[in-house]
Amino acid sequence: MQHLKYYIVCLFHALLLVAKTRAKVPAIIVFGDSSVDAGNNNYIPTIARSNFEPYGRDFAGGRPTGRFSNGKIPTDFIAEAFHIKPSIPAYLDPAYNISDFATGVSFASAGTGYDNATSDVLSVIPLWKELEYYKEYQRKLRAHLGNAAANKVISEAVYMISMGTNDFLENYYAIPGGRQSQFSIGQYEDFLVRIAYLFLKELHGLGARKISLGGLPPMGCLPLERTTNFMLQNDCIESYNDLALEFNGKLKGMVMKLNKELPGVKLVFSNPYYIFMHIIRRPLSHGFEVASVACCSTGMFEMGYACSRNNPFTCQDANKYVFWDAFHPTEKTSHIIADYLMKTTLAQFRS
Numbered sequence: 001m002q003h004l005k006y007y008i009v010c011l012f013h014a015l016l017l018v019a020k021t022r023a024k025v026p027a028i029i030v031f032g033d034s035s036v037d038a039g040n041n042n043y044i045p046t047i048a049r050s051n052f053e054p055y056g057r058d059f060a061g062g063r064p065t066g067r068f069s070n071g072k073i074p075t076d077f078i079a080e081a082f083h084i085k086p087s088i089p090a091y092l093d094p095a096y097n098i099s100d101f102a103t104g105v106s107f108a109s110a111g112t113g114y115d116n117a118t119s120d121v122l123s124v125i126p127l128w129k130e131l132e133y134y135k136e137y138q139r140k141l142r143a144h145l146g147n148a149a150a151n152k153v154i155s156e157a158v159y160m161i162s163m164g165t166n167d168f169l170e171n172y173y174a175i176p177g178g179r180q181s182q183f184s185i186g187q188y189e190d191f192l193v194r195i196a197y198l199f200l201k202e203l204h205g206l207g208a209r210k211i212s213l214g215g216l217p218p219m220g221c222l223p224l225e226r227t228t229n230f231m232l233q234n235d236c237i238e239s240y241n242d243l244a245l246e247f248n249g250k251l252k253g254m255v256m257k258l259n260k261e262l263p264g265v266k267l268v269f270s271n272p273y274y275i276f277m278h279i280i281r282r283p284l285s286h287g288f289e290v291a292s293v294a295c296c297s298t299g300m301f302e303m304g305y306a307c308s309r310n311n312p313f314t315c316q317d318a319n320k321y322v323f324w325d326a327f328h329p330t331e332k333t334s335h336i337i338a339d340y341l342m343k344t345t346l347a348q349f350r351s
C-alpha cells in the first residue's frame with residue numbers, strides 16, 4: 001500500500017514536470033518567398049501580387065489576401081498545429097498590429113530569394129530587408145511586452161525560412177548574361193548557401209533559437225516548367241529536380257554544421273522535396289485527381305495577374321488539384337506538407 005502511494009506521488013510529480021517543460025511555442029516567425037508570403041507584396045510596388053480573385057476563394061471569408069493559394073499556406077497550418085492561431089498575418093498589413101504579431105508574423109515576399117539580384121527582378125523585398133523588418137519588430141515587441149516577456153517570445157518562437165526556387169528559376173536560368181556569366185551552377189549554389197549561412201548566424205545573434213530552414217520543392221515538376229518540356233510530353237524537368245536535390249543536400253550539410261557551432265540553437269532542415277514528389281507521382285493516394293497542370297485558367301502557365309477572375313477554364317474544386325496556379329500548390333497540398341513537417345523536423349519544437 002505504502003509502495004503504491006509512493007509510486008502515485010512520484011508519477012504525479014513526473015507528470016507535472018512534463019507539463020512544465022512542454023512550454024508552449026509562443027509565436028511563429030516567417031522569412032521567405034511566395035511559399036510563405038501572407039500578403040506583404042500588397043503594400044509594395046511590384047507586379048508579384050495575388051490579392052485578387054480567384055486567389056483566396058477558399059480562405060476564411062472567401063477573401064484574397066496576397067497568399068499565392070486558393071486558401072492557406074503551409075506556415076498557417078503550422079501555426080494552427082502549434083495551437084497558436086489559424087493563420088499568420090503579413091508584417092506590412094495595416095489591419096494588424098504588434099498585439100497580433102506577438103504570436104506570429106510573416107516578413108516573406110513573393111518573388112524574393114537569397115540573392116539580392118533575385119529580389120531586384122520583380123522589385124520585391126530582399127532578404128536583408130526582411131531581416132531589417134524583423135529588427136524593427138523586435139523593438140516594437142519590447143515596447144509592447146516589456147524586455148523580459150519580449151525576450152521570451154524571441155527565444156522560444158519557431159522561426160521558419162523558405163526560399164530559393166526563384167534564385168534558380170526567376171534569376172539564374174531566366175536572365176542570360178546575369179548570374180550565369182559570373183557563376184557556374186555549382187558556384188551559384190555555394191553562393192546561395194553562404195548567404196543562408198550568414199542569415200542564420202545573424203538570426204541566432206538576434207536571439208532566435210528554434211529555427212527551421214526549408215529546402216526546395218521538386219521545382220522541375222511545377223506546371224510552368226512542365227509546360228516548357230514539350231519534347232518529353234510535358235513531364236517534369238529532371239535537371240531542375242536534380243538541381244533541387246543537390247542544393248538541398250548542400251543546405252542540409254550547412255545546417256548540420258551550424259547546429260554544432262551555434263550555442264543553444266535547435267536548427268533543423270525541413271525538406272519538402274520527397275513528400276511533394278510523392279504527391280505529384282501518386283496524386284490519387286493523397287486524394288487528388290490532377291498533378292500535371294494547375295487549377296487556375298489553363299493551368300499551364302498562369303499565375304499572378306494572368307490567373308484572373310472569371311476565367312472559364314479555372315477548376316471548380318481546387319481540392320482535386322495538386323497545384324493552384326502554375327507555380328504554387330493548392331491549400332490541400334500545403335496542408336499535407338505542413339502535417340508532414342509537424343510529424344518530422346518540427347516535432348522537436350513542441351517540447
Ligand SMILES: *[C@@H]1O[C@H](CO)[C@@H](O)[C@H](O)[C@H]1NC(C)=O
Nearest residue numbers: 095096097098099100143144
Ligand atoms: C491592436 O489592435 C486592436 C484591435 O484593432 C486594439 O484593440 C489594440 O489596442 C491594438 N494594440 C496596439 C498595441 O496598438
Ligand SMILES: *[C@@H]1O[C@H](CO)[C@@H](O)[C@H](O)[C@H]1NC(C)=O
Nearest residue numbers: 114115116117126128129195
Ligand atoms: C545585399 O544587399 C545588402 C544591402 O545593400 C548588402 O548589405 C548585402 O551585402 C548584399 N548581399 C550580398 C550577398 O551581396
